[in-house]
Amino acid sequence: GQNIDQPTEMTATEGAIVQINCTYQTSGFNGLFWYQQHAGEAPTFLSYNVLDGLEEKGRFSSFLSRSKGYSYLLLKELQMKDSASYLCAVKDSNYQLIWGAGTKLIIKP
Amino acid sequence: DVKVTQSSRYLVKRTGEKVFLECVQDMDHENMFWYRQDPGLGLRLIYFSYDVKMKEKGDIPEGYSVSREKKERFSLILESASTNQTSMYLCASGPGTGDSTEAFFGQGTRLTVV
Numbered sequence: 001g002q003n004i005d006q007p008t009e010m011t012a013t014e015g016a017i018v019q020i021n022c023t024y025q026t027s028g029f030n031g032l033f034w035y036q037q038h039a040g041e042a043p044t045f046l047s048y049n050v051l052d053g054l055e056e057k058g059r060f061s062s063f064l065s066r067s068k069g070y071s072y073l074l075l076k077e078l079q080m081k082d083s084a085s086y087l088c089a090v091k092d093s094n095y096q097l098i099w100g101a102g103t104k105l106i107i108k109p
Numbered sequence: 110d111v112k113v114t115q116s117s118r119y120l121v122k123r124t125g126e127k128v129f130l131e132c133v134q135d136m137d138h139e140n141m142f143w144y145r146q147d148p149g150l151g152l153r154l155i156y157f158s159y160d161v162k163m164k165e166k167g168d169i170p171e172g173y174s175v176s177r178e179k180k181e182r183f184s185l186i187l188e189s190a191s192t193n194q195t196s197m198y199l200c201a202s203g204p205g206t207g208d209s210t211e212a213f214f215g216q217g218t219r220l221t222v223v
Contacts, residue, residue, distance in 0.1 A: 004151060033211060042113075042199065042214035043152075087152070097212065099144075099151035 002026045004100035006088050011106045012078055020073045020086050020103045028093020034062050034073045035087040037102065043087055047073070075105075083107045112136070115200050115215035122222050128187040130218050132200030141183035142201040142212065143167075143175060152199065158183055190222045 003025045012018040024032070031050040035043040049055055049064035049071060061074040073086055088100040116131035134141065140159055144152040144167075154167030156175040164175050172194060176184045183202075187194055197219050201212040 008149075040217075042216045044214070045211040048211065089152075095210075096154070097152075099153075101149055101151045 002092060002098045004088055004090060004098055006086075006100040006103045008101070009104045009106065011108060012075075014078055014080060014107055014109050016078050017074065017076050018078060018105065020075070020088075020105065022071045022073070022088035022100055024069050024071070024088070024090045024098070024100075026090045026092045026098055029066060030091035030093065030095055032062075032064055032071050033089045033091075033097070034071075035089065037085045037087060039084070046086075078107050080107050080109070113200055113202050113213050113215040115198075115218050117218050118216060120218060120220045122187075122190050122220065124191060124222060126187075126190050126222075128190050128220065130185040130187075130198055130200075130220070132183045132185070132202075132215055133181050134183075134202040134213070135181065136202065136204070136213070137180065138202040138204050138213075139180075140203040140210075141177065142203075143173075143183065143185045144199045144201065145169070145196040146199055146217075147196050155185065190220075192222050194220065195222045196220060 005023045034046040037043040047062040054063045059076045064071045085102040085104045087102045089097045113134045122128050142157045143155045153169050158164050158177045174186045197217050199217050200215040203210045203212045
């Protein structure tokens, strides 16, 4: 079966750096997405990786290793507003998105 | 900005009622999706549509049906609501099936079936 694994919850301190990991086993691979979802709100797109390596976008970076079935989202200079759930999703061979359960990130002052 | 609008933020319905959840997008996207989101589980795809009057079952279609009579509108129907359909329902749209196509989500409808 297809599977996306992420930690359920993480805690970090304001101003620090946090890395959220995602491992996947899917039938085919056509890209990996990271979304941010604040409580009670819709998920919003953060990043997309289809080739191995690091994609940087401001304070957020996303890394992919296709051979290891592994990605991480790196958040730098954490702010209180970064408290949210972070969802990892992979497009499989049919271009369907397979979603992880999400990682709830708690930022403490 | 892409806008995906769901008709209700919160709904409370009785067991056995027929429930309609409406979703409208304003970016002329071909693809539209209905998901449900439950604690501890990932987004689960109920139905999707690649074109007007076209629908495909997702991973958990049982107890649901959909309608897409116009390109901008995708409706989810619970034929006879049950308590296990209490959930957050998210509608999404996207421009195509290309690799980098991201999905744009509506604000969600939290449905409670009593």
